[in-house]
Amino acid sequence: MEFNLILSNILNPPVLFFFVGLLAVWVKSDLEIPQPLPKLFSLYLLFAIGFKGGHEIVESGFTPEVGATLVAAVLMACVVPIYSFFILKLKLDIYNAGAIAATYGSISAVTFITASALLTNLEISFGGHMVAALALMESPAIVVGIFLVRMFVPQGEASLEESEKGGWSEVLREACLNGSVFLLVSSLVIGLVTGNSGWVKIKPFSDELFYGVLCFFLLDMGLIAARRINDLKKAGAFVIGFSVAMPVLNAVIGIGLSRLLGLSVGNALLFAVLCGSASYIAVPAAMRMSVPEANPSLYISMALALTFPFNIIVGIPIYLQIIKLVWN
Amino acid sequence: MEFNLILSNILNPPVLFFFVGLLAVWVKSDLEIPQPLPKLFSLYLLFAIGFKGGHEIVESGFTPEVGATLVAAVLMACVVPIYSFFILKLKLDIYNAGAIAATYGSISAVTFITASALLTNLEISFGGHMVAALALMESPAIVVGIFLVRMFVPQGEASLEESEKGGWSEVLREACLNGSVFLLVSSLVIGLVTGNSGWVKIKPFSDELFYGVLCFFLLDMGLIAARRINDLKKAGAFVIGFSVAMPVLNAVIGIGLSRLLGLSVGNALLFAVLCGSASYIAVPAAMRMSVPEANPSLYISMALALTFPFNIIVGIPIYLQIIKLVWN
């Protein structure tokens, strides 16, 4: 059963193109997707998922379930980095612990998108408001992560930083206004306000090309993940274990919460995936600025070269299997 | 009524994405669309609009109305820069007056495209030959602008330029052969000669993605316009007033001409928009070469940061309202 799900997940073209990317690097092919093409694909995917989410919220309306989901989303985005931080502090310094904690508290839009593609495939429905949850979960972990670092770092050391970076308000602003979140939220709002007439005109662009663009994006992710895996060779078993165990733990907690809130199977999977995924774009960019003492190749590579493939390949179908078992 | 039109114009996804671009800069989001992605969008839009125009000319045939419109288009493209020049010379030096005059005599393809998207939305028909008018209006103003500068600048000063740039033939060639005009006209001709069989194969590409690409392009225009607005802070009330009043004046003259020629409502709107819009790509590129004494950040910013948003947001619906009043 479960194996069947994993297989039907893996036999999706986008996931297969992720493998193509990995393979290309391993056999030393010179295949590459130069910038800014990956940027184009990610702008497109954010636009498409935002617009569709907005459109679907109009269709379904703002129900209590929607409200509860959004509150739970923000909650998880704040709590996950806190317990992650204390686990990480066992083996790593405070800077790296804070940066990695923030990474795992935030989300990966592409993991979400891949999960939603699997659901569409299996004809399991899900709500447009899950995109709003995605948007809401991107940034809080950045703030929590920086807060934790400042709490635990001896006073003197952090002083230059504050004056340079303009303190909290600056951090908050940047966390909420990074380009990805901004485009996603804007597209969602535009999908909301332009209603059906907007949707009809955008659909051939945002809906029908979606799968193909996702294939290209995951191809590039595969190329990058395979290159990054080297960065982790020096990192020990702790870091590698964390990169795989943490997403499962977070996803399971997400599944529990979903059950409590009475979410549907589709929404529960997406919520689990949001909790279980880790950010390799927005959060690293913020951490590079706010916690330059941490090692970017460590936290990016954990999220990108281990947690991302794990979720894409086996995590998603396993979470879905668990949900199916619990829900029935 | 009029307000209603403005609203239904603003609630178009492309126009809303223009606002997203403005907003992104104002709130200091790091959203950006790196080159050559904007170039890709503009190549696509020119291709799509040209091909469709060619296809529709085949459908409708070459009527006397078509001929009259094209003659009127070239006429306006030559006359607008002349009276603009003399108005501008009241406050600006000859170089800047000439460059700005050329800018306003030429057209903005994206303003035209946005207007045609509104018409499609409102199910008001328009002719494919308006794209030919667009193409014909792009370049004459460049020649007129340079001519005016050379007329009014004392002999000695202009001499180096002539020898360097190869004189009139060179200017004319470059005006007619800039990349945008060339691609637009080529696509129009190919749409014409390949007829229905060509159209059927290209349509899913050129027609159905149009709206989505236009959203991305206007998002980028919003980003650029917001950044450019600073360039105008130093410029006085005269320049700012010109950037808003001139398009209205030109559009109203265009509407009058349309009425005389008996154009349909749709064609009249597009003609008004051609007259009322200003160039921020082809003409600035030409002026940078031929009149380097003028200040590019002045004429580009006027066209892009004031006239373009003005037309996109309120100009187009106002012109349409006027046309509706007059035609009925």
Added chain:
Amino acid sequence: MEFNLILSNILNPPVLFFFVGLLAVWVKSDLEIPQPLPKLFSLYLLFAIGFKGGHEIVESGFTPEVGATLVAAVLMACVVPIYSFFILKLKLDIYNAGAIAATYGSISAVTFITASALLTNLEISFGGHMVAALALMESPAIVVGIFLVRMFVPQGEASLEESEKGGWSEVLREACLNGSVFLLVSSLVIGLVTGNSGWVKIKPFSDELFYGVLCFFLLDMGLIAARRINDLKKAGAFVIGFSVAMPVLNAVIGIGLSRLLGLSVGNALLFAVLCGSASYIAVPAAMRMSVPEANPSLYISMALALTFPFNIIVGIPIYLQIIKLVWN
């Protein structure tokens, strides 16, 4: 009859856009398609053609005809460079003879794609396995070309090269794993394994945009070909004659083989085009590394500025005409 076919080939939008590219350079328009946009188009075309080929192999199954075609394809890819080499050696040095021989033994994916677009147009069917033939024919000529150079170059001269490049295994690996071949084969395999469910989701992306993207790609090819033609001015009549006569010879041999194997009209045309086309991407990249003594602007320009346009414009319809005559 034949003239009619040429005309209906030329009046295809993609071929017309190739002319637009040529024209743009000849009239000195500043139209250009900056990198990495051409790269995007070529990645897309390889993806689309591979995926569709894989899908169609599923539909048709692996018949004896398929097997025979693939064997013939590899055979031609090995034999063509051998006789080409000895012809070229009459007038050129060994390095250039080897590099050009490899170029003509390999294939041009875009020539293949243009031919398949003509067939689709004329509603002549062809098999998905021809894409597999395309993939199989890309690399062998590289190995044969390098082998010939090493055979004929005096021992001492080639020694540095071997130690630098790691010898044969390295050459073979690079020949088979260049990015284009890798993406094409991967897409074909994914199209194969994901079957109909994969195809349905990818089709709007890979099938419906195909024509439009091909137009843009051929536009760029036109721009490049026109610029490259200058490189051939210094080359003599021998080189120019070879660039036109060789494709015809190879195509005719390919047609003969197709007849022997009993291929359908569509498959025979594609096979002829594979034999008759020359590589301007994969092979030059390999030759630049392995035979740096040869002149890249010579072999690239022959393939790109002469053989490619020749095939695209008159070669394809002529080969089809011959096939029709022989088959009936």
Added chain:
Amino acid sequence: MDTIKRIELVIPAIELKPVLRRLEKVGMDKYSIIRDVIGRGEFGESTDDLDGQLSSVYILTTCPAGEEETLYLELQPLLQKFGGVFLVSDAVCYRC
């Protein structure tokens, strides 16, 4: 045709804005920027994969001899914190 100091900076792309602000503060308001620079330094590899947030930019500017010290003092905290390169060489400026 003055003999001047030619200053080269390679800094993380995300630091471009604060660095330019400091350049302009010390009066070096003429500069050229090359983006999408990759490389390797003390802080590890700088690449432009993903969203390009780890790539670098190269800045070229000039100043009269002596003023390079002023700029260095201004930039030093940033360079120390975020990494980067600060190179000075001699050049003759025909127009700059």
Added chain:
Amino acid sequence: MDTIKRIELVIPAIELKPVLRRLEKVGMDKYSIIRDVIGRGEFGESTDDLDGQLSSVYILTTCPAGEEETLYLELQPLLQKFGGVFLVSDAVCYRC
């Protein structure tokens, strides 16, 4: 291993062709070009937004000592009219 002059130019992108023509005219037919350079100079900001028509290009070339004057004389009218930078420094060329 000659001591040579290393010439750097930053010029408006639209001036690339005429500048290269002059470089080749004075015999400097070996050069490297970096495109999409942005920056700020006497003529204001150079950006690559819109169609990139305001962006700059960077050109690196070399010549024997003394010949930089010839090139400068050739380029001066263009530099004066359209702006740009002309820097010369000393270098040792192992291969160029």
Added chain:
Amino acid sequence: MDTIKRIELVIPAIELKPVLRRLEKVGMDKYSIIRDVIGRGEFGESTDDLDGQLSSVYILTTCPAGEEETLYLELQPLLQKFGGVFLVSDAVCYRC
């Protein structure tokens, strides 16, 4: 604030990996890379049309005086075979 040698390389893009391997071999593991460089040299024109396989890359690195010779010896066979430029100039390094 050391006086160092500033090394500039312009090499075919396809040679980037072997060149970096040799740079690291001689201990120059800090460098910057600018891609998509075009130009003209002894081996003809270097463009980025088609798949970009003829374009060049520019590499900037630094080393203590004297070590440039070691690098040159290492790179010479590649430079001779595939072409490229190797320039050395003096600079003062405030941070590198």
